[in-house]
Amino acid sequence: MIPAPFDYHAPGSLAEAIGLLQQHGDDAKVLSGGQSLLPLLKLRLASAAHLVDIGRIPGLDYIKEEGGYLKIGGRTRESALERSEVIKAKYPILHDTALVIADPLVRNRATVGGNLAHADPANDHPATMLALGAEVVAAGAGGERVIPITQFFTGIFSTALRPGEILVEIRIPAPPPRSGGAYVKLERKVGDFATAGVAVQITLDDAGACKDAGIGLTNVGMTPIKATKTEAFLAGKSFDQATINQAAEIAASESQPMDDIRGSADYKRDLVRVLTARAVTRALERAKGAA
Ligand SMILES: Cc1cc2nc3c(=O)[nH]c(=O)nc-3n(C[C@H](O)[C@H](O)[C@H](O)COP(=O)(O)OP(=O)(O)OC[C@H]3O[C@@H](n4cnc5c(N)ncnc54)[C@H](O)[C@@H]3O)c2cc1C
Numbered sequence: 001m002i003p004a005p006f007d008y009h010a011p012g013s014l015a016e017a018i019g020l021l022q023q024h025g026d027d028a029k030v031l032s033g034g035q036s037l038l039p040l041l042k043l044r045l046a047s048a049a050h051l052v053d054i055g056r057i058p059g060l061d062y063i064k065e066e067g068g069y070l071k072i073g074g075r076t077r078e079s080a081l082e083r084s085e086v087i088k089a090k091y092p093i094l095h096d097t098a099l100v101i102a103d104p105l106v107r108n109r110a111t112v113g114g115n116l117a118h119a120d121p122a123n124d125h126p127a128t129m130l131a132l133g134a135e136v137v138a139a140g141a142g143g144e145r146v147i148p149i150t151q152f153f154t155g156i157f158s159t160a161l162r163p164g165e166i167l168v169e170i171r172i173p174a175p176p177p178r179s180g181g182a183y184v185k186l187e188r189k190v191g192d193f194a195t196a197g198v199a200v201q202i203t204l205d206d207a208g209a210c211k212d213a214g215i216g217l218t219n220v221g222m223t224p225i226k227a228t229k230t231e232a233f234l235a236g237k238s239f240d241q242a243t244i245n246q247a248a249e250i251a252a253s254e255s256q257p258m259d260d261i262r263g264s265a266d267y268k269r270d271l272v273r274v275l276t277a278r279a280v281t282r283a284l285e286r287a288k289g290a291a
Contacts, residue, residue: 001043006041007050014059017052017166018164020052035102055075060075062076073113075111090174112125121219121221122219124194127197131215132181132201132214133173134170136171138162138165147160147161175203178290179290180290182278183198185218188262196271197275202283210234213230220257220269221256225256227254234247248276
């Protein structure tokens with residue numbers, strides 16, 4: 001439970017942090033809330049000779065609506081999402097997600113940027129961000145670049161972030177009118193990672209049919225999964241029960257779970273079916289409420 005020795009750096013600016021990451025290369029890691037990294041270091045499943053703590057850099061902790069986007073600073077804590085009135089009123093899918101991540105102690109330190117950058121397929125925000133069509137802003141020595149979330153998760157615990165880059169912002173396109181979303185997760189006990197989770201964001205057309213659907217799946221594959229076949233199936237359809245059930249079957253077929261301590265692959269596939277139907281139904285209620 002004692003990590004290998006490391007040098008701790010506490011830069012006061014983004015430029016300084018990027019400089020340190022560049023200087024130390026593969027020997028350095030970004031430290032944000034520490035809720036995933038520190039357990040890994042203590043268990044000696046990861047090591048780093050240099051930890052670059054981005055917690056003292058001003059201007060990375062915010063939730064704001066700007067230029068047609070919801071913008072979340074990379075250092076914004078889960079507890080801030082939980083308490084934000086904008087999130088509660090306009091992005092209930094994010095509120096659902098924050099509320100089921102770990103426990104209040106962890107949420108007081110864990111950051112949304114860290115949740116994505118860690119790229120654990122068991123983490124909850126990746127599916128939500130896939131459903132919402134988010135973008136990630138990465139800052140490095142060459143300036144900033146924007147990465148669509150669909151290109152961000154490149155493998156288990158790996159992302160499109162380049163060495164020396166810091167995730168500084170998450171951008172979510174403001175949902176059009178008649179939109180609603182929901183995140184539904186089954187956990188064995190409060191605070192556990194998902195046995196499976198499903199994020200659904202839908203927009204209705206004037207007739208109440210599906211104009212657009214975004215669907216993300218948690219912990220049923222080596223990476224978070226964007227359920228593109230289910231999304232395509234729902235486009236243009238009315239949300240009768242038969243359609244919802246069929247969408248849920250398709251989502252289950254898009255999952256790629258494995259047997260583990262949380263259940264068999266068959267059980268988890270069926271869970272995706274059940275959770276998808278629930279998430280679509282809740283998203284639909286919210287979209288109608290937002291009309
Ligand atoms: C008891 C417990 C229960 C948990 N349960 C859940 C759960 O139910 N659902 C869930 O989703 N998560 C859960 N987690 C995991 C944890 O909450 C998330 O992974 C967390 O959000 C990570 O954020 P952090 O700021 O703590 O990241 P850190 O631990 O500081 O960093 C994690 C990784 O991301 C990198 N990183 C962090 N921030 C950045 C950045 N801005 N730019 C570039 N790289 C960065 C780090 O270098 C490191 O590799 C749990 C953790 C604990 C300890």
